[in-house]
Amino acid sequence: MKTETIQLAGDVPGNHIELRVLRFAGKDEKAVTAYLQSSLHGSELPGQAALHFLIPMLEKAEREGRIAGDITVVPQANPIGSAQWFSHQHLGRFEFFSNVNFNRSFPLLDTFDTSGLVSLDGPKPLAERLKAQLLRLALPHEIVLDLHCDDESENYLYIHQAFLPEMYDLASSLGSTAILSWNSTADAAFEEACAHPVLQLPDSKRDVKRRAVTTVEFRGLSDVDVATGKADAEGLYRFLVHRGVVIDAAVKLTVDFKGPVTPLENVEMVRAPQGGMVLFHVNIGDEVEAGAKLVTVVTIPGDPSGDVTLTAPQAGRILTRRSHRYTRRGDDLLKLLGSKRSEQARPGSLEA
Ligand SMILES: [Zn+2]
Secondary structure (H helix, E strand, O other): OOEEEEEEOOOOOOOOOEEEEEOOOOEEEEEEEEEEEEEEOOOHHHHHHHHHHHHHHHHHHHHHEEOOEEEEEEEOOOOOHHOOOOOOOEEEOOOOOOOOOOOOOOOOOOOOOOOOOOOOOOOOOHHHHHHHHHHHOOOOOOOEEEEEEEOOEEEEEEHHHHHHOOOHHHHHHHHOOOEEEEEEOOOOOOOHHHHHHHOOHHHHHHOOOOEEEEEEEEEOOOOOOOHHHOOOOOOOOHHHOOOOEEEEOOOOOOOOOOOOOOEHHEEEEEEEOOEEEEEEEOOOOOOOOOOOOEEEEEOOOOHHEEEEEEEEEOEEEEEEEEEEEEEEEOOOOEEEOOOOOOOOOOOOOOOO
């Protein structure tokens, strides 16, 4: 394994960030190549835990001559977001300077040529230079796994429809319970930026059997522990073996994904009509009927007349819940996977 530290100068003198990039050189130039990164939203750590346990497995494979395709790993993809603390709380989703989500507004390239991207020391803000650099690192690879997590959540994947059903193997490897499929835009999330040049190719040239581009939602923010991290590392490893990136005769994958594949427009984003205390009636993984009680927002503590109870707009599965219990008007509260288009569906990504 080679460790490279890429330095990006800050936007004012005396500051810089460092991006730590781990590279495993494949011995078979025809093998599929893979890029894995985690914590693009600074405090989302289940993917980082998985990589923490995956890297020694890859080092062992390397010592034994079993790395077939090049593998690049960036365990902490966002040193800017990782360092954003305010009033003793970590806030790693939006960049403090611009208030732009760290996983939006990536450059969408029509080809794999990255020469037009802003350089490491180009005349652009640090966050834009970091995004360009992550894209330069990822685009040469056929597999791109961007490891995130939700708030309180099942283990699920975002996948562009062009990569389905070929990517059911990843869902099987990771034990994902659902796939959210998209086909228009994800507001230039990293995943979309990595898929974009592929999607400009005619179907016959996309070579989707070799490719996998996804945002992995590795459960919830607090699902960070040794057992889960090791199990997720094994899931990632199994997938890399299945795709021929790593050679390991002892590892076999059965592709048996049976979870729902839900288009984004079928996801019911249940939002708070008023602010207040959140009392959930459902947990993640629950199957509910249309009209079932989902959540009550208490707007006048002690006076039930102020309670606002939200019900399921259609039958489906509870995929995620927010972890906070105090909400503002308009906040997302949970995601329900429906089987028909949501009346609230809107273009772009589900969340801000
Ligand atoms: Zn995220």
